[in-house]
Amino acid sequence: MSAPVPLNLLLVDDEAPARERLRLLLGDMAGQLPNRVVGEAANGREALAWLNACAATGETVDGVLADIRMPGMDGIELASHLALLPQPPAVIFTTAYDNYAVQAFDLAAVDYLLKPVRAQRLLTALQKLPARLAPTELRQLAATLGQNWRGGGRSHLSCHERGRLLLIPVDEILYLRAEQKYVTARTLERDYLLDESLAQLEAEFVERFLRLHRAVLVAPGAVAGFEKAAGDDAEAYGWALLRGVPEKLPVSRRLWSAVRQALA
Incomplete structure:
Protein backbone atom coordinates (compact mmCIF):
# COMPACT_ATOMS: atom_id res chain seq x y z
CA MET A 1 0.00 0.00 0.00
CA SER A 2 1.40 3.40 -0.97
CA ALA A 3 2.03 6.00 1.72
CA PRO A 4 -0.62 8.74 2.03
CA VAL A 5 0.20 12.00 0.27
CA PRO A 6 0.98 14.68 2.89
CA LEU A 7 -0.97 17.91 3.06
CA ASN A 8 1.05 20.92 1.88
CA LEU A 9 0.48 23.80 4.29
CA LEU A 10 1.38 27.49 4.35
CA LEU A 11 1.61 29.26 7.74
CA VAL A 12 0.70 32.97 7.79
CA ASP A 13 1.11 34.93 11.03
CA ASP A 14 2.97 38.14 11.91
CA GLU A 15 4.25 36.56 15.13
CA ALA A 16 7.12 34.12 14.65
CA PRO A 17 6.41 32.25 17.93
CA ALA A 18 2.86 31.53 16.72
CA ARG A 19 4.20 30.06 13.47
CA GLU A 20 6.74 28.01 15.40
CA ARG A 21 4.01 26.60 17.67
CA LEU A 22 2.03 25.51 14.62
CA ARG A 23 5.15 23.89 13.15
CA LEU A 24 5.71 21.89 16.33
CA LEU A 25 2.09 20.77 16.55
CA LEU A 26 2.06 19.77 12.89
CA GLY A 27 5.27 17.80 13.35
CA ASP A 28 3.85 15.97 16.36
CA MET A 29 0.72 14.91 14.44
CA GLU A 40 5.72 30.77 6.01
CA ALA A 41 4.67 34.40 5.66
CA ALA A 42 4.22 37.31 8.08
CA ASN A 43 1.11 38.79 6.43
CA GLY A 44 -1.28 38.37 3.53
CA ARG A 45 0.85 40.20 0.98
CA GLU A 46 3.85 37.98 1.71
CA ALA A 47 1.61 34.92 1.47
CA LEU A 48 0.32 35.91 -1.98
CA ALA A 49 3.85 36.59 -3.21
CA TRP A 50 4.91 33.17 -1.94
CA LEU A 51 1.95 31.49 -3.66
CA ASN A 52 2.77 33.26 -6.92
CA ALA A 53 6.30 31.86 -6.71
CA CYS A 54 4.88 28.38 -6.03
CA ALA A 55 2.55 28.60 -9.01
CA ALA A 56 5.55 29.30 -11.25
CA THR A 57 7.17 26.03 -10.15
CA GLY A 58 3.99 23.96 -10.20
CA GLU A 59 3.94 23.34 -6.44
CA THR A 60 0.46 23.16 -4.91
CA VAL A 61 -0.76 24.22 -1.47
CA ASP A 62 -3.66 22.35 0.12
CA GLY A 63 -4.28 24.60 3.10
CA VAL A 64 -3.39 28.01 4.51
CA LEU A 65 -3.31 28.52 8.29
CA ALA A 66 -3.74 32.28 8.60
CA ASP A 67 -4.00 34.68 11.50
CA ILE A 68 -6.87 37.17 11.11
CA ARG A 69 -5.30 40.35 12.46
CA MET A 70 -2.00 41.14 10.73
CA PRO A 71 -0.41 44.40 9.54
CA GLY A 72 -0.12 45.04 5.82
CA MET A 73 -2.89 42.64 4.82
CA ASP A 74 -5.03 40.68 7.26
CA GLY A 75 -6.27 37.12 6.96
CA ILE A 76 -9.78 38.05 5.87
CA GLU A 77 -8.52 40.06 2.92
CA LEU A 78 -6.03 37.31 2.09
CA ALA A 79 -8.95 34.86 1.84
CA SER A 80 -10.79 37.10 -0.61
CA HIS A 81 -7.74 37.18 -2.90
CA LEU A 82 -7.14 33.44 -2.61
CA ALA A 83 -10.68 32.92 -3.88
CA LEU A 84 -9.57 34.23 -7.29
CA LEU A 85 -7.10 31.38 -7.78
CA PRO A 86 -8.20 28.61 -10.18
CA GLN A 87 -7.84 26.06 -7.34
CA PRO A 88 -7.84 28.05 -4.10
CA PRO A 89 -6.36 26.35 -1.04
CA ALA A 90 -8.58 25.74 1.96
CA VAL A 91 -8.28 28.48 4.59
CA ILE A 92 -8.20 27.80 8.33
CA PHE A 93 -8.10 30.94 10.45
CA THR A 94 -6.16 31.29 13.68
CA THR A 95 -7.11 34.13 16.02
CA ALA A 96 -7.02 35.31 19.60
CA TYR A 97 -10.46 36.90 19.21
CA ASP A 98 -13.62 34.83 19.63
CA ASN A 99 -16.21 37.13 18.01
CA TYR A 100 -18.81 37.32 15.27
CA ALA A 101 -16.34 37.11 12.37
CA VAL A 102 -14.82 33.77 13.30
CA GLN A 103 -18.23 32.42 14.26
CA ALA A 104 -19.56 33.31 10.83
CA PHE A 105 -16.65 31.60 9.11
CA ASP A 106 -17.23 28.51 11.25
CA LEU A 107 -20.89 28.38 10.24
CA ALA A 108 -19.84 28.67 6.61
CA ALA A 109 -17.56 25.61 6.98
CA VAL A 110 -14.26 27.50 6.84
CA ASP A 111 -12.67 26.47 10.12
CA TYR A 112 -10.96 28.63 12.72
CA LEU A 113 -8.69 27.96 15.67
CA LEU A 114 -8.49 30.02 18.82
CA LYS A 115 -5.02 30.82 20.13
CA PRO A 116 -3.25 29.22 21.83
CA VAL A 117 -3.91 26.51 19.25
CA ARG A 118 -4.54 23.05 20.72
CA ALA A 119 -3.28 19.89 19.05
CA GLN A 120 -6.62 18.06 18.88
CA ARG A 121 -8.44 21.12 17.57
CA LEU A 122 -5.80 21.57 14.86
CA LEU A 123 -6.04 17.90 13.89
CA THR A 124 -9.83 18.12 13.65
CA ALA A 125 -9.60 21.20 11.40
CA LEU A 126 -7.02 19.62 9.10
CA GLN A 127 -9.04 16.44 8.77
CA LYS A 128 -11.70 18.53 7.00
CA LEU A 129 -9.33 19.21 4.11
CA PRO A 130 -9.66 19.32 1.18
CA ALA A 131 -13.27 20.37 1.90
CA ARG A 132 -13.65 24.07 1.24
CA LEU A 133 -16.07 26.76 0.15
CA ALA A 134 -16.58 27.34 -3.54
CA PRO A 135 -14.45 30.32 -4.72
CA THR A 136 -17.46 32.61 -5.24
CA GLU A 137 -18.82 31.83 -1.76
CA LEU A 138 -15.43 32.41 -0.14
CA ARG A 139 -14.94 35.69 -2.00
CA GLN A 140 -18.36 37.03 -1.06
CA LEU A 141 -18.05 35.96 2.58
CA ALA A 142 -14.56 37.41 2.95
CA ALA A 143 -15.56 40.71 1.30
CA THR A 144 -18.64 41.08 3.53
CA LEU A 145 -16.87 40.25 6.77
CA GLY A 146 -13.83 42.28 5.77
CA GLN A 147 -15.99 45.36 5.27
CA ASN A 148 -17.56 44.90 8.71
CA TRP A 149 -14.23 44.06 10.36
CA ARG A 150 -12.35 47.10 9.10
CA GLY A 151 -15.28 49.41 8.41
CA GLY A 152 -14.23 50.16 4.84
CA GLY A 153 -13.56 47.10 2.72
CA ARG A 154 -10.38 45.64 1.35
CA SER A 155 -7.19 47.64 0.91
CA HIS A 156 -6.43 45.84 -2.37
CA LEU A 157 -8.32 44.27 -5.25
CA SER A 158 -6.80 41.38 -7.15
CA CYS A 159 -6.46 40.31 -10.75
CA HIS A 160 -5.55 36.81 -11.93
CA GLU A 161 -3.28 37.32 -14.92
CA ARG A 162 -1.11 34.75 -16.73
CA GLY A 163 -0.96 32.46 -13.73
CA ARG A 164 -0.15 35.19 -11.22
CA LEU A 165 -2.29 37.05 -8.71
CA LEU A 166 -1.69 40.80 -9.02
CA LEU A 167 -2.65 43.18 -6.19
CA ILE A 168 -4.14 46.60 -6.99
CA PRO A 169 -4.17 49.16 -4.14
CA VAL A 170 -7.72 50.49 -3.90
CA ASP A 171 -6.50 54.03 -3.24
CA GLU A 172 -4.68 54.00 -6.63
CA ILE A 173 -7.80 53.11 -8.63
CA LEU A 174 -9.18 56.01 -10.69
CA TYR A 175 -12.33 54.28 -11.85
CA LEU A 176 -14.14 50.95 -12.17
CA ARG A 177 -16.02 50.21 -15.38
CA ALA A 178 -18.23 47.22 -16.21
CA GLU A 179 -17.54 45.79 -19.66
CA GLN A 180 -19.25 42.56 -20.72
CA LYS A 181 -18.30 39.83 -18.21
CA TYR A 182 -15.60 41.78 -16.39
CA VAL A 183 -14.94 45.00 -14.51
CA THR A 184 -11.96 47.10 -15.55
CA ALA A 185 -10.01 48.83 -12.78
CA ARG A 186 -7.93 51.75 -14.06
CA THR A 187 -4.88 53.18 -12.33
CA LEU A 188 -2.48 55.79 -13.67
CA GLU A 189 -0.24 53.01 -14.94
CA ARG A 190 -2.61 50.48 -16.56
CA ASP A 191 -5.91 48.60 -16.71
CA TYR A 192 -6.72 45.43 -14.73
CA LEU A 193 -9.56 42.99 -15.39
CA LEU A 194 -11.47 41.96 -12.26
CA ASP A 195 -13.72 38.95 -11.92
CA GLU A 196 -16.16 40.82 -9.65
CA PHE A 205 -16.58 50.80 -1.32
CA VAL A 206 -19.60 53.08 -1.07
CA GLU A 207 -17.52 55.85 0.55
CA ARG A 208 -14.62 55.61 -1.90
CA PHE A 209 -16.29 55.57 -5.34
CA LEU A 210 -19.13 57.60 -6.85
CA ARG A 211 -21.49 56.21 -9.49
CA LEU A 212 -21.52 58.18 -12.77
CA HIS A 213 -23.40 55.74 -14.96
CA ARG A 214 -24.91 52.27 -14.69
CA ALA A 229 -22.01 65.50 -24.57
CA ALA A 230 -23.06 66.22 -28.14
CA GLY A 231 -26.80 66.14 -28.61
CA ASP A 232 -26.64 62.98 -30.72
CA ASP A 233 -24.39 61.05 -28.29
CA ALA A 234 -26.32 57.97 -27.21
CA GLU A 235 -23.73 56.78 -24.67
CA ALA A 236 -23.77 59.71 -22.26
CA TYR A 237 -25.53 62.92 -21.30
CA GLY A 238 -22.15 64.31 -20.27
CA TRP A 239 -18.55 63.31 -19.69
CA ALA A 240 -16.27 63.35 -16.63
CA LEU A 241 -12.70 64.42 -17.43
CA LEU A 242 -9.96 62.68 -15.47
CA ARG A 243 -6.64 63.74 -14.00
CA GLY A 244 -3.56 62.07 -15.48
CA VAL A 245 -5.27 59.86 -18.09
CA PRO A 246 -6.85 60.75 -21.45
CA GLU A 247 -10.08 58.75 -21.03
CA LYS A 248 -13.44 60.42 -20.46
CA ALA A 264 -18.58 70.78 -6.70
Whole structure:
Protein backbone atom coordinates (compact mmCIF):
# COMPACT_ATOMS: atom_id res chain seq x y z
CA MET A 1 0.00 0.00 0.00
CA SER A 2 1.40 3.40 -0.97
CA ALA A 3 2.03 6.00 1.72
CA PRO A 4 -0.62 8.74 2.03
CA VAL A 5 0.20 12.00 0.27
CA PRO A 6 0.98 14.68 2.89
CA LEU A 7 -0.97 17.91 3.06
CA ASN A 8 1.05 20.92 1.88
CA LEU A 9 0.48 23.80 4.29
CA LEU A 10 1.38 27.49 4.35
CA LEU A 11 1.61 29.26 7.74
CA VAL A 12 0.70 32.97 7.79
CA ASP A 13 1.11 34.93 11.03
CA ASP A 14 2.97 38.14 11.91
CA GLU A 15 4.25 36.56 15.13
CA ALA A 16 7.12 34.12 14.65
CA PRO A 17 6.41 32.25 17.93
CA ALA A 18 2.86 31.53 16.72
CA ARG A 19 4.20 30.06 13.47
CA GLU A 20 6.74 28.01 15.40
CA ARG A 21 4.01 26.60 17.67
CA LEU A 22 2.03 25.51 14.62
CA ARG A 23 5.15 23.89 13.15
CA LEU A 24 5.71 21.89 16.33
CA LEU A 25 2.09 20.77 16.55
CA LEU A 26 2.06 19.77 12.89
CA GLY A 27 5.27 17.80 13.35
CA ASP A 28 3.85 15.97 16.36
CA MET A 29 0.72 14.91 14.44
CA ALA A 30 2.48 13.89 11.24
CA GLY A 31 2.05 10.22 12.18
CA GLN A 32 -1.73 10.63 12.37
CA LEU A 33 -2.06 13.08 9.50
CA PRO A 34 0.92 13.39 7.15
CA ASN A 35 1.69 17.03 6.39
CA ARG A 36 4.45 19.34 5.20
CA VAL A 37 4.93 23.00 6.02
CA VAL A 38 6.02 24.27 2.63
CA GLY A 39 6.30 27.94 3.55
CA GLU A 40 5.72 30.77 6.01
CA ALA A 41 4.67 34.40 5.66
CA ALA A 42 4.22 37.31 8.08
CA ASN A 43 1.11 38.79 6.43
CA GLY A 44 -1.28 38.37 3.53
CA ARG A 45 0.85 40.20 0.98
CA GLU A 46 3.85 37.98 1.71
CA ALA A 47 1.61 34.92 1.47
CA LEU A 48 0.32 35.91 -1.98
CA ALA A 49 3.85 36.59 -3.21
CA TRP A 50 4.91 33.17 -1.94
CA LEU A 51 1.95 31.49 -3.66
CA ASN A 52 2.77 33.26 -6.92
CA ALA A 53 6.30 31.86 -6.71
CA CYS A 54 4.88 28.38 -6.03
CA ALA A 55 2.55 28.60 -9.01
CA ALA A 56 5.55 29.30 -11.25
CA THR A 57 7.17 26.03 -10.15
CA GLY A 58 3.99 23.96 -10.20
CA GLU A 59 3.94 23.34 -6.44
CA THR A 60 0.46 23.16 -4.91
CA VAL A 61 -0.76 24.22 -1.47
CA ASP A 62 -3.66 22.35 0.12
CA GLY A 63 -4.28 24.60 3.10
CA VAL A 64 -3.39 28.01 4.51
CA LEU A 65 -3.31 28.52 8.29
CA ALA A 66 -3.74 32.28 8.60
CA ASP A 67 -4.00 34.68 11.50
CA ILE A 68 -6.87 37.17 11.11
CA ARG A 69 -5.30 40.35 12.46
CA MET A 70 -2.00 41.14 10.73
CA PRO A 71 -0.41 44.40 9.54
CA GLY A 72 -0.12 45.04 5.82
CA MET A 73 -2.89 42.64 4.82
CA ASP A 74 -5.03 40.68 7.26
CA GLY A 75 -6.27 37.12 6.96
CA ILE A 76 -9.78 38.05 5.87
CA GLU A 77 -8.52 40.06 2.92
CA LEU A 78 -6.03 37.31 2.09
CA ALA A 79 -8.95 34.86 1.84
CA SER A 80 -10.79 37.10 -0.61
CA HIS A 81 -7.74 37.18 -2.90
CA LEU A 82 -7.14 33.44 -2.61
CA ALA A 83 -10.68 32.92 -3.88
CA LEU A 84 -9.57 34.23 -7.29
CA LEU A 85 -7.10 31.38 -7.78
CA PRO A 86 -8.20 28.61 -10.18
CA GLN A 87 -7.84 26.06 -7.34
CA PRO A 88 -7.84 28.05 -4.10
CA PRO A 89 -6.36 26.35 -1.04
CA ALA A 90 -8.58 25.74 1.96
CA VAL A 91 -8.28 28.48 4.59
CA ILE A 92 -8.20 27.80 8.33
CA PHE A 93 -8.10 30.94 10.45
CA THR A 94 -6.16 31.29 13.68
CA THR A 95 -7.11 34.13 16.02
CA ALA A 96 -7.02 35.31 19.60
CA TYR A 97 -10.46 36.90 19.21
CA ASP A 98 -13.62 34.83 19.63
CA ASN A 99 -16.21 37.13 18.01
CA TYR A 100 -18.81 37.32 15.27
CA ALA A 101 -16.34 37.11 12.37
CA VAL A 102 -14.82 33.77 13.30
CA GLN A 103 -18.23 32.42 14.26
CA ALA A 104 -19.56 33.31 10.83
CA PHE A 105 -16.65 31.60 9.11
CA ASP A 106 -17.23 28.51 11.25
CA LEU A 107 -20.89 28.38 10.24
CA ALA A 108 -19.84 28.67 6.61
CA ALA A 109 -17.56 25.61 6.98
CA VAL A 110 -14.26 27.50 6.84
CA ASP A 111 -12.67 26.47 10.12
CA TYR A 112 -10.96 28.63 12.72
CA LEU A 113 -8.69 27.96 15.67
CA LEU A 114 -8.49 30.02 18.82
CA LYS A 115 -5.02 30.82 20.13
CA PRO A 116 -3.25 29.22 21.83
CA VAL A 117 -3.91 26.51 19.25
CA ARG A 118 -4.54 23.05 20.72
CA ALA A 119 -3.28 19.89 19.05
CA GLN A 120 -6.62 18.06 18.88
CA ARG A 121 -8.44 21.12 17.57
CA LEU A 122 -5.80 21.57 14.86
CA LEU A 123 -6.04 17.90 13.89
CA THR A 124 -9.83 18.12 13.65
CA ALA A 125 -9.60 21.20 11.40
CA LEU A 126 -7.02 19.62 9.10
CA GLN A 127 -9.04 16.44 8.77
CA LYS A 128 -11.70 18.53 7.00
CA LEU A 129 -9.33 19.21 4.11
CA PRO A 130 -9.66 19.32 1.18
CA ALA A 131 -13.27 20.37 1.90
CA ARG A 132 -13.65 24.07 1.24
CA LEU A 133 -16.07 26.76 0.15
CA ALA A 134 -16.58 27.34 -3.54
CA PRO A 135 -14.45 30.32 -4.72
CA THR A 136 -17.46 32.61 -5.24
CA GLU A 137 -18.82 31.83 -1.76
CA LEU A 138 -15.43 32.41 -0.14
CA ARG A 139 -14.94 35.69 -2.00
CA GLN A 140 -18.36 37.03 -1.06
CA LEU A 141 -18.05 35.96 2.58
CA ALA A 142 -14.56 37.41 2.95
CA ALA A 143 -15.56 40.71 1.30
CA THR A 144 -18.64 41.08 3.53
CA LEU A 145 -16.87 40.25 6.77
CA GLY A 146 -13.83 42.28 5.77
CA GLN A 147 -15.99 45.36 5.27
CA ASN A 148 -17.56 44.90 8.71
CA TRP A 149 -14.23 44.06 10.36
CA ARG A 150 -12.35 47.10 9.10
CA GLY A 151 -15.28 49.41 8.41
CA GLY A 152 -14.23 50.16 4.84
CA GLY A 153 -13.56 47.10 2.72
CA ARG A 154 -10.38 45.64 1.35
CA SER A 155 -7.19 47.64 0.91
CA HIS A 156 -6.43 45.84 -2.37
CA LEU A 157 -8.32 44.27 -5.25
CA SER A 158 -6.80 41.38 -7.15
CA CYS A 159 -6.46 40.31 -10.75
CA HIS A 160 -5.55 36.81 -11.93
CA GLU A 161 -3.28 37.32 -14.92
CA ARG A 162 -1.11 34.75 -16.73
CA GLY A 163 -0.96 32.46 -13.73
CA ARG A 164 -0.15 35.19 -11.22
CA LEU A 165 -2.29 37.05 -8.71
CA LEU A 166 -1.69 40.80 -9.02
CA LEU A 167 -2.65 43.18 -6.19
CA ILE A 168 -4.14 46.60 -6.99
CA PRO A 169 -4.17 49.16 -4.14
CA VAL A 170 -7.72 50.49 -3.90
CA ASP A 171 -6.50 54.03 -3.24
CA GLU A 172 -4.68 54.00 -6.63
CA ILE A 173 -7.80 53.11 -8.63
CA LEU A 174 -9.18 56.01 -10.69
CA TYR A 175 -12.33 54.28 -11.85
CA LEU A 176 -14.14 50.95 -12.17
CA ARG A 177 -16.02 50.21 -15.38
CA ALA A 178 -18.23 47.22 -16.21
CA GLU A 179 -17.54 45.79 -19.66
CA GLN A 180 -19.25 42.56 -20.72
CA LYS A 181 -18.30 39.83 -18.21
CA TYR A 182 -15.60 41.78 -16.39
CA VAL A 183 -14.94 45.00 -14.51
CA THR A 184 -11.96 47.10 -15.55
CA ALA A 185 -10.01 48.83 -12.78
CA ARG A 186 -7.93 51.75 -14.06
CA THR A 187 -4.88 53.18 -12.33
CA LEU A 188 -2.48 55.79 -13.67
CA GLU A 189 -0.24 53.01 -14.94
CA ARG A 190 -2.61 50.48 -16.56
CA ASP A 191 -5.91 48.60 -16.71
CA TYR A 192 -6.72 45.43 -14.73
CA LEU A 193 -9.56 42.99 -15.39
CA LEU A 194 -11.47 41.96 -12.26
CA ASP A 195 -13.72 38.95 -11.92
CA GLU A 196 -16.16 40.82 -9.65
CA SER A 197 -19.44 42.63 -10.17
CA LEU A 198 -19.70 46.41 -10.19
CA ALA A 199 -22.67 46.24 -7.81
CA GLN A 200 -20.65 44.27 -5.25
CA LEU A 201 -17.72 46.69 -5.50
CA GLU A 202 -20.03 49.69 -5.12
CA ALA A 203 -21.56 48.20 -1.97
CA GLU A 204 -18.17 47.43 -0.45
CA PHE A 205 -16.58 50.80 -1.32
CA VAL A 206 -19.60 53.08 -1.07
CA GLU A 207 -17.52 55.85 0.55
CA ARG A 208 -14.62 55.61 -1.90
CA PHE A 209 -16.29 55.57 -5.34
CA LEU A 210 -19.13 57.60 -6.85
CA ARG A 211 -21.49 56.21 -9.49
CA LEU A 212 -21.52 58.18 -12.77
CA HIS A 213 -23.40 55.74 -14.96
CA ARG A 214 -24.91 52.27 -14.69
CA ALA A 215 -21.53 50.88 -15.81
CA VAL A 216 -19.08 53.32 -14.15
CA LEU A 217 -17.81 54.17 -10.66
CA VAL A 218 -15.16 56.86 -10.18
CA ALA A 219 -12.85 57.98 -7.37
CA PRO A 220 -13.98 61.59 -6.70
CA GLY A 221 -10.39 62.82 -6.51
CA ALA A 222 -9.72 61.56 -10.04
CA VAL A 223 -12.29 63.90 -11.64
CA ALA A 224 -10.83 67.07 -13.15
CA GLY A 225 -14.04 68.48 -14.62
CA PHE A 226 -17.07 67.87 -16.85
CA GLU A 227 -18.22 68.56 -20.35
CA LYS A 228 -21.62 68.22 -21.97
CA ALA A 229 -22.01 65.50 -24.57
CA ALA A 230 -23.06 66.22 -28.14
CA GLY A 231 -26.80 66.14 -28.61
CA ASP A 232 -26.64 62.98 -30.72
CA ASP A 233 -24.39 61.05 -28.29
CA ALA A 234 -26.32 57.97 -27.21
CA GLU A 235 -23.73 56.78 -24.67
CA ALA A 236 -23.77 59.71 -22.26
CA TYR A 237 -25.53 62.92 -21.30
CA GLY A 238 -22.15 64.31 -20.27
CA TRP A 239 -18.55 63.31 -19.69
CA ALA A 240 -16.27 63.35 -16.63
CA LEU A 241 -12.70 64.42 -17.43
CA LEU A 242 -9.96 62.68 -15.47
CA ARG A 243 -6.64 63.74 -14.00
CA GLY A 244 -3.56 62.07 -15.48
CA VAL A 245 -5.27 59.86 -18.09
CA PRO A 246 -6.85 60.75 -21.45
CA GLU A 247 -10.08 58.75 -21.03
CA LYS A 248 -13.44 60.42 -20.46
CA LEU A 249 -16.15 58.66 -18.47
CA PRO A 250 -19.84 58.80 -19.37
CA VAL A 251 -22.28 60.42 -16.96
CA SER A 252 -25.94 59.49 -17.32
CA ARG A 253 -28.72 62.04 -17.61
CA ARG A 254 -30.28 60.74 -14.40
CA LEU A 255 -27.08 61.26 -12.40
CA TRP A 256 -25.69 64.39 -14.09
CA SER A 257 -26.95 66.98 -11.60
CA ALA A 258 -26.28 64.87 -8.49
CA VAL A 259 -22.74 64.01 -9.58
CA ARG A 260 -21.81 67.61 -10.39
CA GLN A 261 -23.24 68.75 -7.06
CA ALA A 262 -21.39 66.03 -5.16
CA LEU A 263 -18.07 67.02 -6.77
CA ALA A 264 -18.58 70.78 -6.70
